[in-house]
Amino acid sequence: MSDPVLSVRNLNIDYIGAQKDFHAVKNVSFDIAPGEFFGLAGESGCGKSTIAFAVSRLHRPPALIRAGSEILVGGRDVLALDEEALRSFRWREVAMVFQSAMNSLNPVLTIEAQFYDVLRAHTPISRTTARQRAAELLKLVDISPDRLSSYPHQCSGGMRQRIVIAICLALNPKLLIMDEPTTALDVVVQREILQRIDTLRKQLGFSVLFITHDLGLMVQVSDRIGIMLEGELVEVNDAQTIYRSPKHDYTRRLWASMPKLHGEQIREVRS
Numbered sequence: 001m002s003d004p005v006l007s008v009r010n011l012n013i014d015y016i017g018a019q020k021d022f023h024a025v026k027n028v029s030f031d032i033a034p035g036e037f038f039g040l041a042g043e044s045g046c047g048k049s050t051i052a053f054a055v056s057r058l059h060r061p062p063a064l065i066r067a068g069s070e071i072l073v074g075g076r077d078v079l080a081l082d083e084e085a086l087r088s089f090r091w092r093e094v095a096m097v098f099q100s101a102m103n104s105l106n107p108v109l110t111i112e113a114q115f116y117d118v119l120r121a122h123t124p125i126s127r128t129t130a131r132q133r134a135a136e137l138l139k140l141v142d143i144s145p146d147r148l149s150s151y152p153h154q155c156s157g158g159m160r161q162r163i164v165i166a167i168c169l170a171l172n173p174k175l176l177i178m179d180e181p182t183t184a185l186d187v188v189v190q191r192e193i194l195q196r197i198d199t200l201r202k203q204l205g206f207s208v209l210f211i212t213h214d215l216g217l218m219v220q221v222s223d224r225i226g227i228m229l230e231g232e233l234v235e236v237n238d239a240q241t242i243y244r245s246p247k248h249d250y251t252r253r254l255w256a257s258m259p260k261l262h263g264e265q266i267r268e269v270r271s
């Protein structure tokens with residue numbers, strides 16, 4: 001692999017409890033290459049979001065990253081960044097889309113103002129230039145620039161989610177983390193958004209760390225997939241191989257839990 005965009009080594013994360021600590025992420029190591037779409041799958045509670053938050057340095061107590069853990073983005077030690085370095089790291093290096101992202105837009109600001117906030121926080125930029133940049137970004141996610149003067153409540157859920165993704169791409173991050181980014185949307189809109197992201201990452205070259213419970217979708221869009229079980233990364237392989245010839249018994253059980261119709265569709269799409 002060429003120099004990875006993300007390199008996670010021996011990541012151990014505990015949730016500190018009053019009585020007892022909970023070891024949520026156990027010695028996890030993986031890399032994501034430039035431009036790669038990497039899916040992280042596993043049952044609810046296995047530690048996927050905990051990893052996503054740690055990589056973007058958005059984890060908060062009681063989560064505690066144990067000494068000896070290493071997270072490198074573009075070769076930079078993410079766990080050593082101070083507050084000032086973190087401000088330029090977020091959005092520029094790593095941007096994260098959450099499940100509830102479509103509700104994370106500020107209801108009292110126009111879409112244009114929300115782009116402006118992100119753009120000017122990182123570079124001195126005039127309102128006119130910011131507006132042009134915001135219009136370009138909206139076009140990337142198939143939204144008319146006319147929407148810049150709209151408020152979030154005037155946009156549909158799918159549109160708001162695409163706006164959040166466009167804001168995340170505003171500063172050309174190296175890595176886009178998507179944690180259940182489309183779960184609240186209907187299936188057709190979910191797939192449209194994922195296809196759009198796939199086209200964009202080929203066009204713009206960013207990498208993706210993708211978390212979803214929709215395993216069919218994950219197999220379709222990911223280059224490689226990592227399977228987590230109770231805090232451990234038990235299997236990593238390219239999407240085709242891990243789907244057709246899983247090595248770990250848990251991966252087999254996970255695929256068996258996918259709806260049949262879905263499975264048939266995947267074979268057609270990927271063969």
Ligand SMILES: Nc1ncnc2c1ncn2[C@@H]1O[C@H](COP(=O)(O)OP(=O)(O)OP(=O)(O)O)[C@@H](O)[C@H]1O
Nearest residue numbers: 015022024043044045046047048049050051062063
């Ligand atoms: N703030 C917290 N305090 C204590 N334990 C937590 C906290 N947040 C998460 N956990 C526990 O850590 C484990 C990993 O949670 P995490 O949210 O990372 O799992 P996940 O794989 O993303 O699950 P899901 O698919 O349901 O989002 C779970 O057992 C969860 O209960």
